[in-house]
Amino acid sequence: MALLREPLLAAARSPKLRTVAEKSRLTRPVVDRFVAGATEPDALRVTDELIGNGLYVTLDFLGEATTSLEQAGSTVRAYESVLVELAKAGSAERAEVSVKLSAIGQSLPGNGEKIALDGARRICEAAAAAGTTVTVDMEDHTTTDSTLGIVRELRADFPWVGAVLQAYLKRTEADCREFATAGSRIRLCKGAYAEPESVAFQGEAVEDSYRRCLGVLLAGEGYPMVASHDPAMIAAARSLAVRNSRTSDSFEFQMLFGIRPDEQRAIAAAGHRMRVYVPYGDEWYGYFMRRLAERPANLTFFLRSLTSK
Numbered sequence: 529m530a531l532l533r534e535p536l537l538a539a540a541r542s543p544k545l546r547t548v549a550e551k552s553r554l555t556r557p558v559v560d561r562f563v564a565g566a567t568e569p570d571a572l573r574v575t576d577e578l579i580g581n582g583l584y585v586t587l588d589f590l591g592e593a594t595t596s597l598e599q600a601g602s603t604v605r606a607y608e609s610v611l612v613e614l615a616k617a618g619s620a621e622r623a624e625v626s627v628k629l630s631a632i633g634q635s636l637p638g639n640g641e642k643i644a645l646d647g648a649r650r651i652c653e654a655a656a657a658a659g660t661t662v663t664v665d666m667e668d669h670t671t672t673d674s675t676l677g678i679v680r681e682l683r684a685d686f687p688w689v690g691a692v693l694q695a696y697l698k699r700t701e702a703d704c705r706e707f708a709t710a711g712s713r714i715r716l717c718k719g720a721y722a723e724p725e726s727v728a729f730q731g732e733a734v735e736d737s738y739r740r741c742l743g744v745l746l747a748g749e750g751y752p753m754v755a756s757h758d759p760a761m762i763a764a765a766r767s768l769a770v771r772n773s774r775t776s777d778s779f780e781f782q783m784l785f786g787i788r789p790d791e792q793r794a795i796a797a798a799g800h801r802m803r804v805y806v807p808y809g810d811e812w813y814g815y816f817m818r819r820l821a822e823r824p825a826n827l828t829f830f831l832r833s834l835t836s837k
């Protein structure tokens with residue numbers, strides 16, 4: 529099954545396959561296992577349900593690798609709108625947003641970084657007005673320096689902006705040291721892209737790195753966000769939290785919508801903060817294909833939906 533990871537991640541980057549899949553109505557029911565729905569009301573309904581179950585939420589308006597200024601602007605407006613609605617619904621205390629900088633223009637030629645920074649600032653202003661936070665997602669390794677640079681700039685005005693660090697990158701332990709400072713919100717994940725050995729650990733070495741990074745973050749002064757479905761990583765975080773006398777409001781666990789929902793509720797019931805990453809919108813293809821690559825067993829489920837009436 530591991531052999532399928534590379535082709536699935538390559539397919540995740542194919543615009544042609546993306547168009548075919550996104551246009552097929554048959555795929556939607558399967559995609560809905562991992563995605564809250566196509567619209568903002570879908571996202572708000574799922575947010576409400578999760579909060580009702582004692583969970584926290586981070587909403588992701590789906591999209592990545594935006595190719596036009598117009599599309600980048602409309603993604604920023606979608607975030608501004610959902611943040612207003614979260615505040616109106618009284619959910620902002622438990623629900624924030626996650627943003628991919630490539631969805632708001634980072635890879636546009638010329639001044640893409642500036643466009644993404646300006647868009648991210650607008651989203652942060654909307655989050656501040658709503659009384660919640662923003663976490664900046666991390667994409668492939670060619671964007672890490674640019675993304676962390678933008679996070680540093682945003683933090684000058686909005687110190688609560690969260691960043692994601694990926695344990696599979698060899699640089700990440702050092703990045704954890706830089707970012708484990710007071711007030712710093714860091715989501716640690718294994719990493720979801722196909723990365724070369726020159727920059728990334730492979731296989732079990734990723735888990736060793738995750739444990740080392742957890743050690744740095746939980747011993748540090750910041751607010752670690754432990755994003756993993758892996759029971760071994762969760763157990764490691766729990767024991768490091770005890771060793772470092774962490775209170776339950778000084779770190780949190782995070783999982784993706786639709787993955788191990790029973791465990792999400794069990795971790796919350798045990799007195800921990802558990803935040804669910806909830807994607808919504810039409811541009812589900814890249815996100816969904818990365819979930820298939822993590823667990824090719826999901827592929828059978830997906831293919832069956834394409835062939836059934």
Ligand code: FAD
Nearest residue numbers: 665666717718719720755756757758782783784805819823
């Ligand atoms: P794995 O070893 O992949 O999984 C452990 C167990 O979890 C599996 O045995 C299985 O039981 C279950 N599981 C895992 N994935 C699936 C799946 N797709 N379907 C069904 N069961 C599954 N990556 C980035 O590169 N950048 C980001 O910004 C980013 N943000 C994230 C935010 C959150 C909140 C989370 C939870 C993950 C994020 N990721 C991100 C993805 C992450 O990098 C991993 O690819 C993903 O979480 C799988 O790794 P794992 O630690 O869960 O362990």
